[in-house]
Amino acid sequence: MEQEILINKKNYNILVIGAGHVGLVTAACFAELGHNVICVDNDRQKIKHLNKLKLPFYEPQLDRLVIKNFKKRLFFSSSLEKNIKEAEIIFIAVGTPPLPDGSADLTSIENIATIIASNLNSYKLIVEKSTVPVHTGKKIKETITKYKKNDLAFDVASNPEFLREGKAIYDFFNPDRIVIGVETKCAEKILKNIYAPFKAPIVVTNINTAELIKHASNSFLATKISFINAISKICDLCGANVKKVADALGLDKRIGKSFLDAGVGYGGFCFPKDLEAFIYISKKLGYDFALLKEVKRINEEQKLYFVEKIKEKLWVLKNKKIAILGLSFKPQTDDMRFAPSIDIIGAFLSEGSIIKAYDPKAIGQAKKIFSKKDNIYFATNPYDAVKNCDCLCLLTEWEEFKNLDFKKIKKLMNTALIADGRNFLDKEKLQKIGFDYIGLGV
């Protein structure tokens, strides 16, 4: 009966658990679609800030959606139990950080499953939104069944999110596909109702397959990046140009243009951790995913290769001043998690270099990562960063770095050397100004 009512609804009482990148974006976007959404997080400070409309991270357009829907259809709370009782659909969007062995830490998910079990007061659809290893849905179902104190029905589903940081709102409303992993017609119908306003194809499958699609997607994208980074090295060795290789490769529709930008490698909280988790779960299932181990190795090697190229030019790195432009793992975000800049700066610091760093958004996060004892100084603008430096290293392709006054920069620097870790700047223009230019495969 309860299920029948839910099947015929358009707008739902949705609970989103976790106010991280996936959770907060999902909550704000569902509210924008007209649902009544409560987003909970056990970090009380975060909820306190959200209730004052202070967002925990930078994501373009997110503030606009939160402000627009706040206290109309979007609410923030730290009390999970009460809100479970009022919810019809529960999206789990909590973190699944990597453990030392590479596996995903599912402690939070298990804990939430037990709390849902003891607060199950009506039929609910429980949806995994976080990236989780295959079989997590099965475990959530077993856990709720084990701990619930009544005969009430519930469904578990998997609905992986494919949004990119920095473009998350756009991606939410313009998905390439929507993946729904379900076990019952009721769960399928409810999720299809939620996604009815979208034009994207909906892939309906079982839970295991939906979970696997997410890991397979991220691993494939990371593979494309490592592939082109390996090609960039061959280009350096034989005098070819990786940008042209990538352009021509991408024109083949079977390959596609995206994710073929060579550079200092991928970072962020998704690819590195998801690859580790996928390698781990594959091994557990009986398959040695050697291809992904190599993808990971190439990614690590690329950062050191970049530092080596700079070392070749500067000879001794000790006491050399290095300007770092761009700290976040990619533009349009202040996220520093697994950013290539961390390892690259680390390599310079261990050689005794002095770092002057600038990023339009990520300095606050970077300050939490590097210790006060490190020889790293944060600049207020790019020109301040490059002053008296021996090398300018570009590590994140923020659009504003493209239009810097490089003639002025040349005058400010000690040595006119630019190492472009994203093959982003105009090499010929810089060489004309008089810069020595290092790229990756260009």
Ligand code: UGA
């Ligand atoms: C990635 C996926 O793209 C999303 O589809 C997915 O939902 C998300 O992970 C997730 O699992 O939550 P994200 O980590 O936000 O999104 O960032 P991407 O835009 O994919 O970039 C990842 C890294 O790859 C960045 O460090 C970027 O600089 C690097 N990259 C990307 C390259 O080095 N070359 C490229 O050609 C593309």
